[in-house]
Amino acid sequence: MNLTSKTEGSLLIVSVHEARIDASVAIQFKDRMREETESATGRVVLDLSEVDFIDSSGLGAIVAAMKQLGSKHRLDLSGLNENVDKVFRLTRMDTVFAIHPTLEVALAS
C-alpha cells in the first residue's frame, strides 16, 4: 500500500499511489494511514486523484482513518473520480467529509 505524505504549513497531505482501495487492502490502508498521520498537527487532506476505484470496505477504511485521527484533526478528501465520488454519494458519506475537486482547491480552502 503506497502512501506518501508531506506538510504544507500546518496541513498534512497524504497521497494514495494505488489504483484501488478495496477489501483486499482495507486493513493495510488503515494501518498505513495511522503511520502517515502520526505527526499531524492540524488538518489532513487525503488526495485520491490516483485512485480509480473504491468499494464499501475501502470506504470503511477511510472512515476508520478519520476516526483514528480523532476529533482534533479534520480529514478532508480531494481528487475523487466519478466512480469514487459515486460511492461517497450513495452512502451519504459525502455529507461527512469535506470533498474538494482537486488538491489545489483543498489547499486554498
Add this chain to the structure above:
Amino acid sequence: MISTNPDIHIELEGTPEEVRLALETLRTRLTERPLEACNAGTLEIVLAEVLNNVVEHALAGRSDGLIALTGNYDKCCWHLKVRDNGARMPEDQIPAGHAPQVETELMDLPEGGFGWMMVRTLACDINYDRAADGWNVLTFALPDDKP
C-alpha cells in the same frame, strides 16, 4: 446448435484478492470492446459489493470457496448471475440493506454495512435462489438509464 457466448464469464476462488483480479479482468475486457457506454463504472461497484458479500458471508471461514460470474449486455441492460458454493443466505432472503445512519458523532460513524444498500440502490430485478446442487444463485439487472 450455436450457443451464444456470454459477454462475461469469470470463475474465481472466494478470496478478496481473487475478487480484485476478477474486477480488473472485467474492466480490461470492457475497455477492449465497444461497451464503453454501458455503465461499466456502476457495474464494477455493484459486482464488487456482491462478490465481497459472498466472500465475507457465504464463504466465511472456507478455503474451497468458488464463485462463477456470468453476464451479458442486451438492449441497454446488463443481466448478471453470480453463483457460489457457500452457505445459504439467512432465512433464504436477500438482506434488507438499510442505509447505515451517518448523522452521528465522529466515533459512531459506520465503517461497514453499506454493501446491500448500494446493490439495492443501483441494481434491479434482484433475485436469490438456493439451487438444487447446493449453490447460491443471485441474479440482477443493471439498466443503463437507472441513475
